[in-house]
Structure formats: C-alpha cells, structure tokens
Amino acid sequence: MQQSITLEEKSLSKLRGKTNLLAFSGGADSSALFFLLLKHKIQFDIAIVDYGVREQSKQEVAYAMELAKTHHLKCFVHNAPKIEKNFEARAREIRYAFFEELIQKYGYENLLTAHHLGDRFEWLLMQFCKGAGCVELAGMQVLQKRGFYTIVRPLLHLDKAELLVYLHANEKIYFEDKTNLDEDIKRNSFRHNYTLGLLEKYLSGIKKSFEYIDDDREKLVQEIEIEKIDTFAFFKSLQNQRTDIFAIDQYLKSKGYMLSASEREFLKEKKTVVVGRKFVVNRDERGFIFIVPYIKDKENMPHSFKEVCRVLKIEPKLRYYLYINEKAFAKVKELLAFSTI
DSSP states (O other): OOSOOOOOHHHHHHHTTSOEEEEOOSBHHHHHHHHHHHHTTOOOEEEEEEOSSOTHHHHHHHHHHHHHHHTTOOEEEEEOOOOOSOHHHHHHHHHHHHHHHHHHHHTOOEEEOOOOHHHHHHHHHHHHHHOOOHHHHHOOOSEEEETTEEEEOTTTTSOHHHHHHHHHHTTOOOBOOGGGGOTTSHHHHHIIIIIHHHHHHHHHHHHHHHHHHHHHHHHHOOOOOOEEETTEEEEEOOSOHHHHHHHHHHHHHHTTOOOOHHHHHHHHHOSEEEETTTEEEEEOTTSEEEEEEOOOOOSOOOHHHHHHHHHHTOOHHHHHHHHTOHHHHHHHHHHHHHHTO
16 A cells, blocks of 8 residues: 555645635544645645534544644634534534635635545445436545535545555544444445445556546536525526436535435426425426525415416415515516516
8 A cells, every 4th residue: 555645636736826724623534635735735724623422522623723733724613513313414514504604704715625535435335225327426526616615625536545554654643533433324334344345455446437437427417507696596407307406416415405316306207396395496497497495385475476476487386485585586587587588
C-alpha cells in the first residue's frame, strides 16, 4: 500500500485561489484530507459539529480547535440539539444547515467533504440492492454544484486503507468513531460484510470501474440549472426522464431529503408526487418541473385565485403554497402564460 498519496488535479484546480471550508470530524478521513490540503498548499478553514452523543466528541472538537490554531485557520464549532429519532438523516440536515450558514455568512465558494472510495462503493452496492440504474450507481461526484457553492470531494479516488497508511506513516493523529462498528446501521453492515473485503482484493479493478461508470454517466445525464425563489424551485424539462429525476434527486438532497426507490418509480409514472410528506414534485404538461414544500390547505382560497389556477391548469397540490407565496405564484403565472401562447 502506497504511503505517499496525493490529491488529483481535478480537485486542486477547483480549490486553488478559492475560499474553502472543510467539513471536519477528527476521524481518519477528514484528518487525512486536512493534512493533504496543507501538503498541497490549499487555503481553507474548518467546521465541526458536536452531536453530544459520545464523550469522545469533546476531544475531537478540542483537536479541531488545536489544529486550526497551529495552522492559523478559522475553526467553527456547532453544538447540535439533541436528536430524538432518525439520527442519521437528522444529523445530516443539521450539519449541512450549519455549513451553508457559514458559507453564506463568510462567502466560501467550496465545501470540502472527506468521502472516499469506500463510501462511494458502499453507496453503489446499497443502491444496486434496492434497484438502480447507472446514474444512481455512479453516486457522489468529485465536483457537485449546489446552488451558491460547490461540494468538492477530493478523496473519491482513494480507499480508506490508503488514507490510514498515509496517516500512520506520517504520524498524524485521528479519532476512531465507535459507532462505525454498529452494524444495525445499514452502511456499516455493507462496509463490514461486503465492501471492505472486496476493496482489499480488487481495489485497482474497482477504481477502474468507477472511471468507466463516470464516463457513462456523463453521456446519460445533462446538467440542469434549477432556479429558485425562496423555497420554490423549478426547471424546464429536457424531455429526458432520467435527467429530470436526477435533477429532482439532487435538489431534494440539498434540502436534506433522500428519495426512496419507490418514490423514484412514482416520479416516472405520475405527474405529481408528494415525497415524504415534505415536498410536492409536479411535472406540468407544458414541460416545467415544479418543487415546493408540501403544505396542507389551511384556509379557503379566494375564488379569483382559484380561477386563475384553473385557467392555467395549475396542479391543485401546488395551489395553497402559491397562494401564500406571491413571488412564486407570479413566476408560475409568467412561465405558464408564456407557454400557452
């Protein structure tokens, strides 16, 4: 196993001369990325979330603050509120809300995460077992545009074992999160029962396979720019169902929601789908895709408003949201009125 590892030019060219924020945990992955960024002379600051569920988390925060002080970086710490249920999903929502708040406040252009090849391989196998196509199997990408910032994953070409060799060879400190051993968590179960053994035996072949998958993905999926007005999102369909669903999926992920396999099927079959009782996704007959928060009707809407919606053939499940959001309603009227000419 090589002791000297480097970041790829695809990542480095995106990071040089930019304002970068590293999502740090003190674990092996983010610690390795921290020291590799220093090695490549990339400027960055760090942010860490303490969920308050492990005593060790206090040590991890202290370590983050010590590293930041030593290397003259800013270190942002967020103490998360207690999570009562759905820990994994809720923790993700909390940390991304924190990161995005920092990005907006301080003008960071890139958010760096320490996802590596093993994370990507776990995702592939989990999606494959649920039922997925090439786009879903490709999973996370090195660069992912997300509205007002870009997520950069510089370690996707490296396996966890390579990162550990690098840390040990260079005598770098990191923490081991014991919850990673809990096989009641699906990703941990896949890791310990399937991916670790396969990566150990077939690492070079798996790396090459992801190169092929990424090439195929680029041919299958066109990038769509999703426009937003507050919590209202929309885009013009490219008349490619896979591309549309991929764009919807990426937007909902940015809002902390992961589509299930059944919801993906519903999006293929139906014009309007309520997902997770959180969002309404509507495919308008004129080729627009609308995504809004799901809100039950709370009061009667004026007849004049209903009549405009009827004439423009606006999906009923969108109407109450549009009734209480004037800017979004004005935009929908503009889009649909123009499209009927």
